[in-house]
Amino acid sequence: GENVEQHPSTLSVQEGDSAVIKCTYSDSASNYFPWYKQELGKRPQLIIDIRSNVGEKKDQRIAVTLNKTAKHFSLHITETQPEDSAVYFCAASKSWAGANSKLTFGKGITLSVRP
């Protein structure tokens, strides 16, 4: 089955700096890669996703890049703010649209943004 590795496990940055979180996946059939943010005591919320037909996607301060050959994808957060502090999970799925297909999650990274 799919295996998603996420690293590092913790990341601390100064407010205003950039943060990069990397994930690798094992199954070349995976074609949908979402990123979730989970604040303490709350449910995971999608922040950005990418499908295998594109190499990069950006939404304001957040961007995701995908390298299908190397089977890795990364989350980039620019101009970090204290409210970006949370646990971030990457995931992979074999469903193009993410529908009706299970997600395999990475272990998560705790991002701390120092004011």
Added chain:
Amino acid sequence: SAVISQKPSRDICQRGTSLTIQCQVDSQVTMMFWYRQQPGQSLTLIATANQGSEATYESGFVIDKFPISRPNLTFSTLTVSNLSPEDSSIYLCSFSGVGTEAFFGQGTRLTVV
């Protein structure tokens, strides 16, 4: 956006008892998913619930321990049976629509004493 309601939000249960968690979606969805999130850990898929058929369980999870019902396209339940302290965890239901993100319920925090 779709609304998914999960209850209870938390419970404290005695060893050997069972807890049933309910998940209600405000639109019809083909598949629903049940995840477990142990303290400080990632989300692990327990099973996929299809309406009208038996749930499909992931390796390490069995129907006797985690029976699932899916009586219609908007509702599902997960029961955690014969509880032990190792079952203390957060349980989340989830679904995704065609072309949309996966939505999660607010989670059920289970503590077994």
